[in-house]
Amino acid sequence: MRNVSEVIEQYLKHIIQQSTDGIVEIQRNELADQFECVPSQINYVISTRFTLEKGYIVESKRGGGGYIRIQKIELNTHGSVHDHIFKTISSQIDQSASEGLLYQLEENGYITPREAAIMRAAISREVLLLKLPLRDEIRAKIMKAMLISLLSK
Known part of the structure; x- marks a missing residue:
């Protein structure tokens, strides 16, 4: 059986997908009531599974009429994918x-699960046994080279 975080994540992804503009606004407390969980569980799901790296922009407004707005970043064109990759990797x-980033590219069908797995293996900290910041610089160069190769089909 899936845990409540996975259920909440799938629910939010479903309603984002159903929206015409890829944006959903939710009330944290109402969603917590709906899933019979504490509001901090909603915060956890949003902060770990709806990140910029995974292709989402999250805004929140606190207060009585507060909301959390989640927007899916659309990578519709080849150029926008390249731009997003280079902005993310730097x-x-x-x-x-x-x-x-690999999760987002895989979820949007730009790379296969096998390609993502190979890349994850190549850029893991267990393989890149270097001190920071050199490890992050090498990881960026490897990712750019692999993604340019894969996406230049």
Whole structure:
């Protein structure tokens, strides 16, 4: 059985997908009531599974009429994918951000699950046994080279 975080994540992804503009606004407390969990569980799901690296922009407004707005970043064209990759990677990238980017590219069908797995293996901190910031710089160069190769089909 899936845990509540996975259920909440799938629910949010579903309603984002159903929206015409890829944006959803939610009330944290209402969503917590709906899933019979504490509001901090909603915060956890949003902060770990709806990150910029995974292709989402999250805004929140606190207060009585507060909401959390989640927007899916659309990578519709080949150029926008390249732009997003180079903005995300820059001259260095940490393991968490690199895994988020791979997740997003895989989820959007730009790379296969096998390609993502190979890249994750090649850029993991267990393989890149270097001190920071050199490890993040090498990871960025490897990712750029692999993604340019894969996406230049």
